[in-house]
Amino acid sequence: MSAEQVVQALTDVSYKPDGEGERRVVEMLRQQFPDAVLATEEFRGDQIVTVRADRWREIARFLRDDPDMRFNLLVDVTSYDRLKLNQRPRFVVVYQLHSIPYNRRLRVQVPADDDQNPTVPSVVPIWPTANWHEREVYDLMGIRFEGHPNLKRILMPPNWEGHPLRKDYPLGGEPVPFTVTWSNPEFEHLGRQILKPEFPPEEIPPGMDPERHIIVNMGPQHPSTHGVLRLIVELEGETIVRVEPDLGYLHSGFEKQAEHIRYKDFVYYTDRMDYTQAMNNNLGYVLAVEKLLGVEAPPRAQAIRVIMSELQRLAAHLLWLGTHSMDLGGVGLSLMMYAFREREAILDMFEMVCGARLTVSYIRIGGVWKDIPPAFERRLQEFLDYMPARIDEYERMLTDNPIWKKRTIGIGKLTADQAISLGLTGPMLRATGVAYDVRRVRPYCGYENYDFDVVTATDGDAYARYLVRIGEMRQSLRIIRQALAGLPEGPVQVPNPKVTPPPRERLDVSMEALIHHFKLWTEGITPPPGQVYHSIENQKGEYGIFIVSDGSNMPYRVHVRGPSFVNLQALNPMSRGHLIADLITNIGSIDIVLGEVDR
Amino acid sequence: MDWVDLVVIPIIKGALILFILLTATAYLTLFERKLIARFQVRLGPNRAGPFGLLQPLADAVKLFFKEEVVPGHVNKPVYLLAPMMAMVPAIALFAVVPLGPDLSLFGRRIPLHMGGDVNVALLYVLAIASVGTYGVMLAGWASNNNYSLLGAMRTSAQMISYELPMAIIVASLLLVTGTMSVVEIVEQPRPLWAWLWLWLGFPLYFITMLAESNRAPFDFPETENELIAGYQTEYGGFKFAVFYISEYLHMLTSSAVAVTLFFGGWRGPFVDQFPLLGPVYLALKTVAILFLYVWVRASIPRLRYDQLMSFGWKYLLPWSLLYLAVTAVLVVALS
Numbered sequence: 033m034s035a036e037q038v039v040q041a042l043t044d045v046s047y048k049p050d051g052e053g054e055r056r057v058v059e060m061l062r063q064q065f066p067d068a069v070l071a072t073e074e075f076r077g078d079q080i081v082t083v084r085a086d087r088w089r090e091i092a093r094f095l096r097d098d099p100d101m102r103f104n105l106l107v108d109v110t111s112y113d114r115l116k117l118n119q120r121p122r123f124v125v126v127y128q129l130h131s132i133p134y135n136r137r138l139r140v141q142v143p144a145d146d147d148q149n150p151t152v153p154s155v156v157p158i159w160p161t162a163n164w165h166e167r168e169v170y171d172l173m174g175i176r177f178e179g180h181p182n183l184k185r186i187l188m189p190p191n192w193e194g195h196p197l198r199k200d201y202p203l204g205g206e207p208v209p210f211t212v213t214w215s216n217p218e219f220e221h222l223g224r225q226i227l228k229p230e231f232p233p234e235e236i237p238p239g240m241d242p243e244r245h246i247i248v249n250m251g252p253q254h255p256s257t258h259g260v261l262r263l264i265v266e267l268e269g270e271t272i273v274r275v276e277p278d279l280g281y282l283h284s285g286f287e288k289q290a291e292h293i294r295y296k297d298f299v300y301y302t303d304r305m306d307y308t309q310a311m312n313n314n315l316g317y318v319l320a321v322e323k324l325l326g327v328e329a330p331p332r333a334q335a336i337r338v339i340m341s342e343l344q345r346l347a348a349h350l351l352w353l354g355t356h357s358m359d360l361g362g363v364g365l366s367l368m369m370y371a372f373r374e375r376e377a378i379l380d381m382f383e384m385v386c387g388a389r390l391t392v393s394y395i396r397i398g399g400v401w402k403d404i405p406p407a408f409e410r411r412l413q414e415f416l417d418y419m420p421a422r423i424d425e426y427e428r429m430l431t432d433n434p435i436w437k438k439r440t441i442g443i444g445k446l447t448a449d450q451a452i453s454l455g456l457t458g459p460m461l462r463a464t465g466v467a468y469d470v471r472r473v474r475p476y477c478g479y480e481n482y483d484f485d486v487v488t489a490t491d492g493d494a495y496a497r498y499l500v501r502i503g504e505m506r507q508s509l510r511i512i513r514q515a516l517a518g519l520p521e522g523p524v525q526v527p528n529p530k531v532t533p534p535p536r537e538r539l540d541v542s543m544e545a546l547i548h549h550f551k552l553w554t555e556g557i558t559p560p561p562g563q564v565y566h567s568i569e570n571q572k573g574e575y576g577i578f579i580v581s582d583g584s585n586m587p588y589r590v591h592v593r594g595p596s597f598v599n600l601q602a603l604n605p606m607s608r609g610h611l612i613a614d615l616i617t618n619i620g621s622i623d624i625v626l627g628e629v630d631r
Numbered sequence: 632m633d634w635v636d637l638v639v640i641p642i643i644k645g646a647l648i649l650f651i652l653l654t655a656t657a658y659l660t661l662f663e664r665k666l667i668a669r670f671q672v673r674l675g676p677n678r679a680g681p682f683g684l685l686q687p688l689a690d691a692v693k694l695f696f697k698e699e700v701v702p703g704h705v706n707k708p709v710y711l712l713a714p715m716m717a718m719v720p721a722i723a724l725f726a727v728v729p730l731g732p733d734l735s736l737f738g739r740r741i742p743l744h745m746g747g748d749v750n751v752a753l754l755y756v757l758a759i760a761s762v763g764t765y766g767v768m769l770a771g772w773a774s775n776n777n778y779s780l781l782g783a784m785r786t787s788a789q790m791i792s793y794e795l796p797m798a799i800i801v802a803s804l805l806l807v808t809g810t811m812s813v814v815e816i817v818e819q820p821r822p823l824w825a826w827l828w829l830w831l832g833f834p835l836y837f838i839t840m841l842a843e844s845n846r847a848p849f850d851f852p853e854t855e856n857e858l859i860a861g862y863q864t865e866y867g868g869f870k871f872a873v874f875y876i877s878e879y880l881h882m883l884t885s886s887a888v889a890v891t892l893f894f895g896g897w898r899g900p901f902v903d904q905f906p907l908l909g910p911v912y913l914a915l916k917t918v919a920i921l922f923l924y925v926w927v928r929a930s931i932p933r934l935r936y937d938q939l940m941s942f943g944w945k946y947l948l949p950w951s952l953l954y955l956a957v958t959a960v961l962v963v964a965l966s
Contacts, residue, residue: 246777248777248778248781270781270936270937357932360932360933361847361848361931361932361933362847362848362850362928362932362933365928365929365930365931365932366667366670366671366672366929366930368671369671369672369673370671370672373672429930430932433931433932435848435931435932435933435934436932438934438935438938439932439933439934439935439938611935611936611937612781613935613936614935
């Protein structure tokens, strides 16, 4: 293929989900590797292929390069421990693949042979984005990846003992005094795995040269790392030689927590990962559980979800615009407060519908918490009326501003090819010209019925990302306008008593309703055994939830594919050779929230 | 000239000017905070006293009562010297600014400036303004911290780049006025074309002023988003306050100097009848320039350090040279 054809092929995005093609892919894999494909399965429309670990590298290369496959985007890598499912071998690594040109998805399971020392070949040479994913799996599950360039812990401290997501990892450290007493000998081992106060001595990452270059430690307390991100920066003068992010300062073990609470209770945790994206994170998790249950929210709830999701996207873009302009322009720059003024109006509307502004937990399994209040529609309409002029105002301050252009054009440049191989999604990917948007590629909540454009730019630099995000703000308004105009009447929760509680007034008259209510609050939802992956487009990219269910009322394994985590990997390639001031531009333009990066 | 003229009056005058200057600086911080709050649809400080008027006092008390921490890894004598090195030139610069016409009090003629009548006042302005750089550089060096060092390096590069165009514009002014005494510059009558021509050059001078006093969009030495606080990173409490005050002093004095050089200093209607109006006019004009400072800060994003350098050398320097050349031609042709 010529260079133009390659670019054309890369930016070629199919919007038609190809379920038939996915089945064909599985069939072809079976034919191509008859001895390597151990099992295939279809569950809730997802194709799952299990392959042998020793042939995995070969299959991966085939999946990426074969003209009929072209699975160029490795969406996610995770793993689960089958100890309590009583299956052998114990550890499984799970890869979510997406073929952008054909719009096909495939989940590949690779069981690690040896239970004592589980090892799987690394796919970093095939999909570079796997680098951090595999480090995360190694850190939390203890699976080694053969051929990984830098396999060390990423979220947990370097001197941590054990791998927390394993099912036999001892729980505790936090006493539960109302169930047992301190004199119980069971408590003697508790607290042992808590980190010892003396930290290991700081090491300069391998490959950095402290003799010739300045090594600057940026963060975890730094004004513009947007949270507790630590960067080890190697500088020659003010030019960046290398950036090594050090993550995990905010790691809170949400995924482990999810295994010990009921399905509905994890909704509240999703708020707290990417706190600028509470509505979207609720939605992503809830949709995954609904997919597992096989239920669909009623039309009114779908439309409300779309409105909330787009409002949240708008609010998060405004937050990004404010902080990014402040990073580049200094704290005095007024744009930040202007963006916050509008974000405030959105948060006020959230407060109207659910009483909370930041951690909303409004979208629930089977629908939404409650119907929107009557005054909400008028308030939203007012907002929609004045908001376009405000976006014009921001653009007047920045879009043609020569200083802004000088600061952003050509900074953090990525090509479409690089972006896809790094697994970037969201505005980061669209700024390189790839019109990949989950709302279009895999529509949910009836997004296929709304008329909107997938905003793209071609340059792949910080200015292109700025233009894409500004464009998306306008598209969000457009979607909200359509959703508001066509808001259907009807219930906002699935009338399925196994999923959502019966209405309050029914409890007084119906014994059955009372029993359902009781069972739902004491036992919770019990989905069938199986595994699903569902993703949505949040403001930062593809937000995916992978759930393994063992048929009980608590998830067996929940994994969150956070776009911030994946996108942050691009920081080093983006910043190399630029100045230290551009590093700040790049962090801002990647748009991360550390709550989600570290989870 | 007796001892009263030589000793008593300068001491009283100096103390008075110093007091006014420091108070004005304190209120300049409030002025900036209030103003920038209005630009940003906020209210700004409004809790301490009516309209937040006691805020500078509260800030000062807070900073003075902080624990004096000297980090163990610093070069102590230089570390302690640096804040003073930053503050002294900012105050000394004010010495040549004439505050008003000469006063007649108790039968004595009292000039309202400390030393503006010396015949090298313009050179003094340029020289003292550069000395301020040493405070920043010493602070960055003595702190023994990478961020401080980078901040200090940026400052020295920036100061050198921007002093040159500044000096050239001042030289153009010298061509027009024909004197280096600031008092004479204010008092001498000037033809209309000279006024207009000087005002045309003022934007250039204003840009160099912004860079010289490290203000947005040229506030590199302390770019809080990249270098934490730049050269001030290791300073806290009172020593930090001294740096902070000297930055605002620098703003204030450089505005006063600009008013003196370009806008007739204390001159205004009825000054001849009421000499005390002179300082009032000077203050009003200075506030107008300070407003510009804040306005620029609220609306213009910061340049990148290398872009600032290339702007200085590739645009500002040629423009100022051109300005100098045209001034020379105009002076010969029109006078």
